[in-house]
């Protein structure tokens with residue numbers, strides 16, 4: 001069973017929700033427009049890759065991009081949660097990569113087809129260990145970053161989200177329902193770019209947790 005780590009404990013992962021187009025500068029860099037409501041897609045749990053893992057680029061893509069995202073770990077089943085109560089649903093905060101085969105995604109978009117082939121391949125959902133929510137004092141002001149081969153590639157702050165964390169939790173709980181063990185990838189800031197074999201990636205969430213990945 002795919003699992004993540006929360007304060008040293010293994011938690012079985014349920015659903016993997018991802019939010020697209022949640023930072024204005026990233027929406028612009030891909031030539032998209034902001035959405036009137038969160039753009040939600042799913043990844044299979046078989047796509048998970050934990051800290052220290054090796055990313056495998058799918059043979060059908062020549063343009064796999066990193067998308068650095070804060071990842072929420074849902075702590076309990078929840079439906080119809082208000083924004084005021086939303087943060088209490090979160091068990092932990094992590095940092096991850098929503099890897100995206102951009103060329104494949106463009107083909108799928110043009111055909112009006114789902115994004116699974118572009119975003120659901122094995123190792124496409126990279127994630128760190130999780131920091132307990134009790135140790136995160138300001139979820140709406142978390143800095144996060146990605147370096148590739150030692151050079152800064154992406155930098156963001158959760159305060160820049162178009163749909164903030166309490167809104168996302170409330171929205172997902174109303175439309176789909178949340179389940180203990182769900183992960184929520186909350187969208188990427190600007191700076192997405194291609195990965196190549198041999199790249200060394202380091203992710204950081206507000207100095208509280210980091211993770212490393214290599215590209216095979």
Ligand code: MG
Nearest residue numbers: 067098187188
């Ligand atoms: Mg993304």
